[in-house]
Structures are given as C-alpha cells and as structure tokens.
Amino acid sequence: MPGNVTQAVILAAGQGKRMGGSTPKPLLRVAGREILYRSLVLLRDLGIEKIVLVIHPRHRERFEEFLTENGFAAEFVFNEAPERGNGYSLHLARSAVDGRFLLLMGDHLYGEDFLREALRGEGLAVDPKPRYVDPDEATKVAIRDGRVTAIGKDLTDPDAYDTGCFVLGPEIFAVTEELAAAQMAIELSDVVCRARLPVHEVRGKFWTDVDTPADLHRARRLLVARAVKGTGDGIISRLINRKISTRISALVANRLTPWGATWLTFGIGVLAGALNAVSPAAAAVLYQVSSILDGVDGEIARASLRTSPFGGWVDSVLDRYVDIVYLTSLAAVHGFPAGFWPVVVGALLGSVLVSYTTERYRAAFGEDMYREVPALRFVPGKRDERIFLAMVLVLLGFVQELFWTLAILTHLRVLLTLFLGYRGNRR
Amino acid sequence: MPGNVTQAVILAAGQGKRMGGSTPKPLLRVAGREILYRSLVLLRDLGIEKIVLVIHPRHRERFEEFLTENGFAAEFVFNEAPERGNGYSLHLARSAVDGRFLLLMGDHLYGEDFLREALRGEGLAVDPKPRYVDPDEATKVAIRDGRVTAIGKDLTDPDAYDTGCFVLGPEIFAVTEELAAAQMAIELSDVVCRARLPVHEVRGKFWTDVDTPADLHRARRLLVARAVKGTGDGIISRLINRKISTRISALVANRLTPWGATWLTFGIGVLAGALNAVSPAAAAVLYQVSSILDGVDGEIARASLRTSPFGGWVDSVLDRYVDIVYLTSLAAVHGFPAGFWPVVVGALLGSVLVSYTTERYRAAFGEDMYREVPALRFVPGKRDERIFLAMVLVLLGFVQELFWTLAILTHLRVLLTLFLGYRGNRR
Numbered sequence: 017m018p019g020n021v022t023q024a025v026i027l028a029a030g031q032g033k034r035m036g037g038s039t040p041k042p043l044l045r046v047a048g049r050e051i052l053y054r055s056l057v058l059l060r061d062l063g064i065e066k067i068v069l070v071i072h073p074r075h076r077e078r079f080e081e082f083l084t085e086n087g088f089a090a091e092f093v094f095n096e097a098p099e100r101g102n103g104y105s106l107h108l109a110r111s112a113v114d115g116r117f118l119l120l121m122g123d124h125l126y127g128e129d130f131l132r133e134a135l136r137g138e139g140l141a142v143d144p145k146p147r148y149v150d151p152d153e154a155t156k157v158a159i160r161d162g163r164v165t166a167i168g169k170d171l172t173d174p175d176a177y178d179t180g181c182f183v184l185g186p187e188i189f190a191v192t193e194e195l196a197a198a199q200m201a202i203e204l205s206d207v208v209c210r211a212r213l214p215v216h217e218v219r220g221k222f223w224t225d226v227d228t229p230a231d232l233h234r235a236r237r238l239l240v241a242r243a244v245k246g247t248g249d250g251i252i253s254r255l256i257n258r259k260i261s262t263r264i265s266a267l268v269a270n271r272l273t274p275w276g277a278t279w280l281t282f283g284i285g286v287l288a289g290a291l292n293a294v295s296p297a298a299a300a301v302l303y304q305v306s307s308i309l310d311g312v313d314g315e316i317a318r319a320s321l322r323t324s325p326f327g328g329w330v331d332s333v334l335d336r337y338v339d340i341v342y343l344t345s346l347a348a349v350h351g352f353p354a355g356f357w358p359v360v361v362g363a364l365l366g367s368v369l370v371s372y373t374t375e376r377y378r379a380a381f382g383e384d385m386y387r388e389v390p391a392l393r394f395v396p397g398k399r400d401e402r403i404f405l406a407m408v409l410v411l412l413g414f415v416q417e418l419f420w421t422l423a424i425l426t427h428l429r430v431l432l433t434l435f436l437g438y439r440g441n442r443r
Numbered sequence: 444m445p446g447n448v449t450q451a452v453i454l455a456a457g458q459g460k461r462m463g464g465s466t467p468k469p470l471l472r473v474a475g476r477e478i479l480y481r482s483l484v485l486l487r488d489l490g491i492e493k494i495v496l497v498i499h500p501r502h503r504e505r506f507e508e509f510l511t512e513n514g515f516a517a518e519f520v521f522n523e524a525p526e527r528g529n530g531y532s533l534h535l536a537r538s539a540v541d542g543r544f545l546l547l548m549g550d551h552l553y554g555e556d557f558l559r560e561a562l563r564g565e566g567l568a569v570d571p572k573p574r575y576v577d578p579d580e581a582t583k584v585a586i587r588d589g590r591v592t593a594i595g596k597d598l599t600d601p602d603a604y605d606t607g608c609f610v611l612g613p614e615i616f617a618v619t620e621e622l623a624a625a626q627m628a629i630e631l632s633d634v635v636c637r638a639r640l641p642v643h644e645v646r647g648k649f650w651t652d653v654d655t656p657a658d659l660h661r662a663r664r665l666l667v668a669r670a671v672k673g674t675g676d677g678i679i680s681r682l683i684n685r686k687i688s689t690r691i692s693a694l695v696a697n698r699l700t701p702w703g704a705t706w707l708t709f710g711i712g713v714l715a716g717a718l719n720a721v722s723p724a725a726a727a728v729l730y731q732v733s734s735i736l737d738g739v740d741g742e743i744a745r746a747s748l749r750t751s752p753f754g755g756w757v758d759s760v761l762d763r764y765v766d767i768v769y770l771t772s773l774a775a776v777h778g779f780p781a782g783f784w785p786v787v788v789g790a791l792l793g794s795v796l797v798s799y800t801t802e803r804y805r806a807a808f809g810e811d812m813y814r815e816v817p818a819l820r821f822v823p824g825k826r827d828e829r830i831f832l833a834m835v836l837v838l839l840g841f842v843q844e845l846f847w848t849l850a851i852l853t854h855l856r857v858l859l860t861l862f863l864g865y866r867g868n869r870r
Contacts, residue, residue, distance in 0.1 A: 324868075325807035325808045326807070326808075326864065326865070326868040328807050329803055329804055329807040329808070329864065330861060330864075330865075332803050332807075333796070333799070333800055333803065333857065333861060336792075336796060336799065340788075340792050344785055344788050344789075347784075347785075348785055351781070352781060353781055354778070354779060354780055354781040354784060357774075357781060357784035357787070357788075358771055358774075358775055360784065360788065361767075361771050361784075361787065361788055361791055362771075364788055364791075364792060365763075365767050365791060365792065365795060368792060368795050368796065368799065369760070369763060369795065371799070372760070372763065372795065372798070372799050372802070373760055375799070375802060375803045375806045376756055376759050376760065376802045376806070377756055378806035379802045379803070379805035379806040380752035380753070380755050380756040380759075381752045381753075381756070382809055430760065434757060434760060437753065437756065437757075438753070438757075441751075441753040
C-alpha cells in the first residue's frame with residue numbers, strides 16, 4: 017500500500033429531498049450527534065489530518081457553526097450546482113487534495129472498525145453481505161477480476177454493495193474531468209464505472225446510510241443497540257432491562273444528555289427509597305424502574321460518542337448510594353429488632369462489596385475483570401439481579417428473607433470473585 | 444553516546460572477609476532478596492541482555508542454584524585467585540564481553556533510577572554527595588577536567604565518591620593487561636587511575652554497599668523505608684503507623700512473605716472484632732495494632748521486589764472485611780436499639796465507600812487519585828485515621844459518638860472526593 021492516507025473528502029452538497037426540512041443531511045442528529053460529527057471524530061482517531069467538505073454555498077454558515085462548536089477544522093469546496101450530481105462534487109474537490117485520499121458520503125454512518133479496514137484497501141470499499149442496510153434500497157456492484165464492471169440500484173444478482181467509501185488517488189480526476197466535459201450531471205457511479213475502480217471487500221462491519229426519516233429512526237436504534245456495553249450485565253439485564261432501556265435510549269438520545277440520564281436515574285432511585293415510608297410495594301417497583309433506567313446514561317453516552325471516565329465514576333458511586341438508601345429505608349420501615357440489624361448490615365455491605373471487588377480488580381490490573389475472567393459473568397449476585405430479586409420478594413412480602421438472601425449471596429459472590437481472580441492470576 | 448549498553452559484568456569473586464559466614468556477599472539477602480537478585484532484576488528491566496558473573500570456582504554451585512531458582516541466565520568467569528584483586532577479576536572477563544559494557548560491584552545495592560542514569564554516561568559513575576553510605580568508609584575520587592586523577596579511601600578533600608558502577612569499552616583491557624603483567628594484585632582503583640577514566644556524575648540517587656553485618660542492617664532499613672508507598676497515607680499513618688510498621692518490616696523482611704503478612708494482619712483484625720465480645724477496650728487496641736501491621740505486607744512486597752496487583756487487590760478486599768467485622772461486632776455488643784442501627788449502617792457503608800470512591804476512580808482513569816488530585820491527601824477520613832479515632836473514642840467510652848462521627852465524616856469525604864474529582868476533571 018503506497019503510504020498512509022491522511023486526507024479525506026466528504027461529499028455533503030446533496031439535496032436530501034427525501035428527508036424534508038432545511039437541515040443538510042450530514043448535520044442531522046442521530047442518537048444525539050450529527051452524522052458528520054461521527055465521521056469527523058472517527059477520522060481524527062484514524063489519523064486523518066485534512067478534511068475537505070464539499071457543500072452547497074447556501075449551507076456555508078450552518079457548516080461553519082457546526083465546525084466551530086465542535087472544535088473541528090475543514091476546508092470547504094463549494095458546489096453551486098448540486099443537481100450536477102455527486103460525481104461533479106468529487107470533481108470540484110480536485111484542487112483541494114494532494115495525492116491519495118479517503119472519499120466518504122456525508123450521509124453515511126460508519127463504524128470505526130469499518131473505516132480502519134477500508135483505509136487498508138484501494139478503490140471502492142464493498143460489502144458482500146451488508147447487515148445494517150436494506151439491500152433493496154442499496155447500490156449494487158458487479159465485480160470481475162477485482163474491479164467494478166457495473167453499478168446501480170437495479171442491478172440483479174450483485175456481487176456486493178457500494179458502501180459509499182473509497183480510497184482514491186489523483187488519477188481519478190482525469191476521469192471526472194473527461195466526464196464533466198462530456199455531460200451535465202455526473203453521478204459517482206458513472207465515475208466508478210468509467211474508471212473501472214478496484215474494489216476492496218469490507219465484510220460485516222457497521223455502515224449504513226440515511227435517505228429517509230425512517231432510515232433515521234433505524235440508524236438511531238442501531239447505534240443505541242451497538243452502545244450496550246454489557247460486560248457486567250446479569251441475566252435480568254440481558255432478558256429484561258436492556259430490552260427496555262435501549263428503547264428508551266433510542267427515544268431520548270437526541271434530547272437527553274448522559275448526565276441528565278445519570279441524575280434522573282439517581283433521583284428516581286432515591287425516590288424509591290423514600291417511597292418505602294408510604295408503600296414498600298410501590299417503592300420496590302420504582303427501584304426496579306431505576307435499575308432499568310440505569311442503563312440509559314451509558315447507552316446514550318456511547319451512542320453519542322460522549323463517554324467519559326468521569327461520568328462512569330460518578331454513576332458508579334451514585335448507584336451504591338441508591339442501593340444503600342433503598343435497602344436501609346426498607347429495613348427501617350419494616351421495624352426489624354436490633355438483633356436482626358447485623359443481617360441488614362451484611363446485606364448492604366455485601367451489595368457494595370460485590371462492586372468494590374470487581375472495580376478494585378480493574379484498578380489493580382487495569383483490565384475489566386469480566387473480560388479477564390469470563391467465568392465471573394455466570395456468578396449470580398450482580399446489581400440488576402439483586403434489585404429484581406428485591407422487587408419480587410418485597411411484593412411477595414418476604415422482606416426478612418430478602419435481607420438474609422442478600423447477606424449470604426453477595427458475600428459468597430465476593431468469595432467466588434476472589435477465588436476466580438486467584439485462579440486467573442495463576443494462569 | 445555510542446549505542447545502548449546491553450551487557451554487564453558483575454564482580455562477585457570478592458572474599459567478603461568482614462561479613463563472616465560462608466555465603467558470598469552477592470548472595471546475602473537484604474530485605475528478603477539477595478543483593479544479586481536485585482541487580483539482575485533491575486538490569487533486565489533496563490534492557491541488559493547478557494550478564495557476565497566473575498566468581499570464585501568454589502561458589503559455582505551456589506551461584507548456579509541461585510540463577511536456576513530465580514530464572515536468570517548468566518555466563519560465569521572464574522577467578523581462582525581473588526587475592527589478586529577486583530581489577531584482576533575485571534581483566535579475566537575480557538573475553539566474555541564484546542564492545543561496551545556496564546561494570547557493577549556484586550556487593551553494591553543500586554536503585555533503578557541510579558542505574559538508568561549511570562547507563563547514560565561513560566567511565567566511572569561518581570556521586571558528589573552520597574546519601575546512603577558513610578563517607579568515611581567510602582572510596583573517594585579526585586577529579587580534574589572530567590577525569591579521575593586520584594582515588595582511594597584515604598583521599599582528603601575528595602570531589603566525589605566511587606559508586607562501584609562503570610560504563611566501559613574494550614580499551615580498558617589494554618590497561619588491565621599491562622597491569623596484570625607488571626604486578627600481582629590489581630585493584631580497580633589502580634585500573635581507574637592508570638586509565639584516567641572519565642567520570643559521570645549521578646547525584647542523590649540510591650546506591651549503597653555492604654561490607655559489614657552492620658551495613659546489612661542499615662541496607663535493609665533503607666530498602667524498607669524506600670518501600671513505603673504512602674500516596675494514600677493519612678496523618679496517623681505518617682506520624683505513627685509507618686514509623687512502627689517499617690521497623691517491623693525491616694525485622695521480618697527476610698523471614699516473612701508479603702502473603703504471610705497479609706493473612707496475619709487479616710487474622711489479627713478479625714480477632715479484634717471477635718474480642719469485642721470480651722473486652723471492647725482490648726479489641727479497640729488490637730484493631731489499631733492491625734492497622735499498623737496493615738502496612739507491613741506492602742512494605743515487604745516492595746522492598747523484596749515481590750509486588751503484585753493480585754496481592755494488592757486481595758489485601759484491599761480483606762481490609763474492608765476487617766472494618767466490617769470490627770464495627771458490626773462493636774455495635775452488636777454495645778446493644779444499640781433498632782432505631783440507632785441506620786447510623787451504624789451509615790458508618791459502615793461510609794467506611795467502605797471512602798475506599799470505593801478512590802479505587803473506582805483508579806479503575807476509571809487508570810491513575811492513582813491521590814497523585815492526580817493531590818488535595819485529596821489532606822481530606823480526613825482515611826482508614827488509618829478512622830481506626831485510630833475508633834480506638835480513642837472506644838477507650839473513652841464514646842461508642843455512640845464514634846458511629847455518628849464515622850457516619851458523617853465518611854460520607855462528607857466521599858462527597859468531597861466527588862467534588863475534587865469533578866474539579867480535577869474540568870482542568
């Protein structure tokens with residue numbers, strides 16, 4: 017491969033007629049972040065130093081605002097005649113790039129792994145089996161001897177699909193020059209065909225495009241679903257909580273910040289504790305609700321590329337306080353005798369120590385314990401499971417049994433965690 | 444500097460008459476590890492690939508055992524006439540090295556920072572102000588124009604001190620050749636003088652030598668004192684606990700493993716909890732004893748180069764359990780009414796959460812919070828302070844006040860930790 021690619025052209029002059037509204041498609045928000053924001057963050061992480069944005073001059077101000085707000089830099093190329101097609105947009109970028117460059121569609125969403133893989137190739141990145149787009153709507157490609165022979169939406173029996181991502185050299189501009197002289201509108205597909213571009217297969221990685229409002233919804237759901245971290249999820253999380261929380265996250269991702277979700281969840285958790293004074297049954301249900309919502313901040317943060325170690329840290333400490341407030345108030349309201357309180361203490365401390373033990377492992381080893389010691393995933397006693405158990409036992413009236421169960425279960429889990437850590441460490 | 448040094452010669456054929464006993468000096472244990480072990484570990488970490496050991500043939504088996512047991516490799520050079528001096532030992536190593544090499548005395552202890560710095564220079568590493576050796580006993584050096592002009596124990600008004608560490612090239616063997624032909628005994632000082640070696644100043648870093656049994660004691664104390672981690676130490680630790688624990692560590696470092704110390708400390712802590720049933724006063728004192736001993740495992744581990752993230756992890760979880768057992772049993776024995784138990788719960792959870800918050804920070808950021816947010820060091824409520832407070836208040840009979848204080852102090856500390864983390868994160 018002839019050297020690293022350090023510049024990218026993004027075609028953002030499209031008219032986006034099917035979307036309605038006046039916002040250029042690359043500036044539409046999906047799961048809390050503009051499509052273009054996502055691409056620019058990924059390109060920066062992949063070592064792309066220069067960005068060329070081909071836009072319509074009437075959107076200049078919008079794009080300039082967007083870049084300034086988010087601390088990005090880009091060179092504009094103006095296409096005053098978007099009706100001349102995206103091949104013409106590419107043609108206009110010819111004097112802004114020097115040598116090889118990455119070409120992306122401004123209305124496509126890509127995963128980091130996709131772009132990393134695509135940058136290793138040459139020509140058009142194609143996906144033989146796209147998982148995240150509707151094949152009927154996608155642009156199809158026929159390939160022979162590693163080169164494109166035909167391209168279009170109506171191609172039957174295609175070999176692969178056009179991902180809208182290219183690695184090109186300056187020789188492509190000889191082709192666009194020729195086409196621009198000969199015809200009014202040039203589509204990229206014309207350029208691809210005429211140049212008989214080589215293809216580079218990128219299989220099974222995340223990429224999708226946004227053409228219609230329905231696409232926007234679908235893309236949001238995809239991003240949130242990909243944002244589930246999951247390494248510390250218990251069985252209740254996998255079967256119930258995540259199914260609900262990802263739906264909520266997809267709904268609110270454009271409107272709620274991760275911090276908003278963190279504090280809202282904390283508030284509801286504390287409220288559940290206070291509600292014990294009025295109705296332990298309602299409180300137990302609200303506690304489970306807070307457990308479901310607890311996934312939302314992380315999901316939104318990851319889906320909107322806003323994760324921060326600081327956010328995770330605070331969230332984790334707040335979770336401990338929600339558990340303490342809920343269980344202490346439950347025990348206080350229930351009027352246990354003094355002799356039973358050591359069991360309450362055991363249940364509460366065990367709940368905190370389950371988390372303490374795995375987090376302290378990460379502090380010591382710098383690695384997620386669930387990743388390092390996968391067997392730990394199957395040991396019951398995680399927070400989602402404890403909260404669900406609390407709800408069920410409180411609703412059934414077994415409050416004393418709940419504290420006994422927690423006091424035993426959690427400390428057994430800590431013991432097992434130490435043992436698994438010991439075994440993992442020996443290997 | 445002409446290339447990296449990747450080979451080292453260690454002179455270990457000395458007779459060590461002043462030590463008594465039959466063990467060669469480099470194989471004497473200081474704070475749980477042989478002097479030679481320490482040098483070999485440091486050299487490995489510094490990229491030295493080849494080790495040449497000059498020894499007396501009668502110690503061959505001892506050295507071979509030592510190397511095998513500890514997984515080191517080295518080439519032996521035998522000096523059957525140690526009375527001919529250490530300059531002669533160096534001379535014998537001439538065919539075992541190729542190009543530049545590091546020369547170390549086998550009975551010297553060096554800090555990693557010392558060796559790293561010494562490897563950057565050329566000739567004899569000298570220290571103008573040694574902090575860890577007795578200047579009266581040390582070998583003195585007179586320097587002019589960056590070269591040694593005189594060397595010896597009795598030099599008056601020396602410019603610096605001989606650290607026993609050299610970076611030499613093969614040309615040194617022309618000098619030893621000449622000396623070996625002319626005289627029977629060659630000391631290194633003869634070689635240094637004759638070669639008019641350049642000097643390289645390494646100032647204030649750790650190095651010391653071991654000539655007498657008293658030196659051995661002093662070296663052990665130095666190593667243990669250097670092994671205090673201290674970033675999370677509270678005022679009680681600094682003023683009281685560390686002063687006692689380092690003395691204990693220095694005493695037991697050759698006999699007790701870090702794991703032995705961890706379990707012993709845990710046992711004494713749990714015993715303190717149980718003792719509450721008999722005598723809360725005695726239990727409180729024993730709890731403080733366990734707090735002092737809590738420093739020993741880490742001190743021994745660091746002093747004997749045996750630290751492991753696994754050991755730190757288990758120790759930390761066990762500390763939490765000691766606190767839980769002690770405080771819960773104290774509360775149970777004291778016969779608090781049910782209405783007071785939420786305060787007990789608050790005190791206990793606060794104690795765990797103080798540690799949870801800083802450890803979870805390290806898990807999230809991969810950095811020690813005390814290093815990142817130094818202001819945190821001055822916030823009261825660390826474990827050593829809580830335990831000392833517990834002892835004092837229990838002895839004075841203020842048990843209820845103890846729980847109130849802990850319940851308020853610890854959670855305030857957690858709140859302040861979150862705030863300091865927030866402020867640190869903004870910067």
